[in-house]
Amino acid sequence: MSGDTEIAGADTLSVGDRVELIFPARGDLVVLARLVASAISARAGFDIEELEDLRLAVGELCLLALQGSDDRHGDLRLEFVLTDSALDISCTLAGAAPHMGAPNAEAADADHLSEQILDALVDEHGREQMDGFVRAWMRKHRRGRSV
């Protein structure tokens, strides 16, 4: 019993586990999504570098979903699903009024940057836009598992 050390809660998510966070679709709350992403990633067995990657990537996922929003209405629904081989994350914007006007140069830059960040940090990602909602998703393989 002496010196029985462990990080409790590490790797406590199991295959099939699903965690969902729903919050008002505003940029100032994306920090919540990143917070939950860190906690989930640690519990899915990712190491500290991957955890930082996932925190950043989830923030970008939210930003991609938020682009259809007027930053005042609707919710973001962030979903984490742990499969045998990967952590699948999606972010859906629902109930938001369509964004008015063309994006400015800075927003276009940021959009392109989000895609570059996801390209570098996750294994697959995509974005679907249908009337009424925007959905951005990504997949990060778990090392040492069948993919």
Next chain:
Amino acid sequence: MSGDTEIAGADTLSVGDRVELIFPARGDLVVLARLVASAISARAGFDIEELEDLRLAVGELCLLALQGSDDRHGDLRLEFVLTDSALDISCTLAGAAPHMGAPNAEAADADHLSEQILDALVDEHGREQMDGFVRAWMRKHRRGRSV
């Protein structure tokens, strides 16, 4: 512009904002609920002592909801709603198999302790049990607001 210091994100929740966290109904994931509770409480304008109180109280709320669970099935749905006068939090257990057998002495102690903790830390709280689900709720008034 010099020395422009601020805690960004503090008090960024508005009246009517609703945040929801859904996660597998297992004790080892209650830490997720506490994490989100801290972040939400800080953003609802509660001070550091109240934030610690709310973190503890939300954990107890989850434990009260979990008691109907066999700790293997179902989800906990934790909901935060900010009103003009209070932060309302509820935790609902759904889809869990009913808990088998009578609770042991330690579990009965812990249940009573949860109630005592909520009595001390929040302004109102309660628990409803219906067939198929358990719902525990609490309300914490925001200081300096009409109640």
Next chain:
Amino acid sequence: MEQYFQIEERSDGEIPVVAVVGEIDVATAPQLRECLHTVMARGEATVVLDLLGVTFLDSTALGVLVGALKRCRELGGELHVVVSDARIMKIFEITGLNKVFPIVESLDALSAP
């Protein structure tokens, strides 16, 4: 972000000391329960529980402590709890357990005459 939890038993003095560091909650309390059981199964009726490094405690943890206290007293011993953090002390106070457990603020306070 991690939930840190560490438990250590020191039996160098006369009374065994179980020291916990981190968060004791529904996820980690079972390990504390097991450790206390193991110590008492050796015949120790009096145990010191050092919570100086504990940053969080929930009702499950308190339930384990109450169970261990009952067992110590049944064996004619005592469960001494060491707490100094105001937040942790508050949890004992709001549950009335500060009147049930012999609580001291430091390990030194136990060996003092």
Next chain:
Amino acid sequence: MEQYFQIEERSDGEIPVVAVVGEIDVATAPQLRECLHTVMARGEATVVLDLLGVTFLDSTALGVLVGALKRCRELGGELHVVVSDARIMKIFEITGLNKVFPIVESLDALSAP
């Protein structure tokens, strides 16, 4: 748990230094944009952006930096970025922006001949 963000402008040397501490993301980037605009509106074409205290940076923050860089260069100046943290540097690298911005590891490296 809090999202810490602090921005400070020091104009004691020849080139103004804007120093940021904390997380620059979609919530806080607007304040950085405004600060950089204010400095440039005074006619400063070259600015040093000290990110040594930055713990997180997202695409919105990078977008603000790219916008400020364009503006500095239009004015015939430069936006020097100071980064030493490997995580922050990684974000510049994966977006290719390490080749766009003049990045140095310390403020000393800027004044060195």
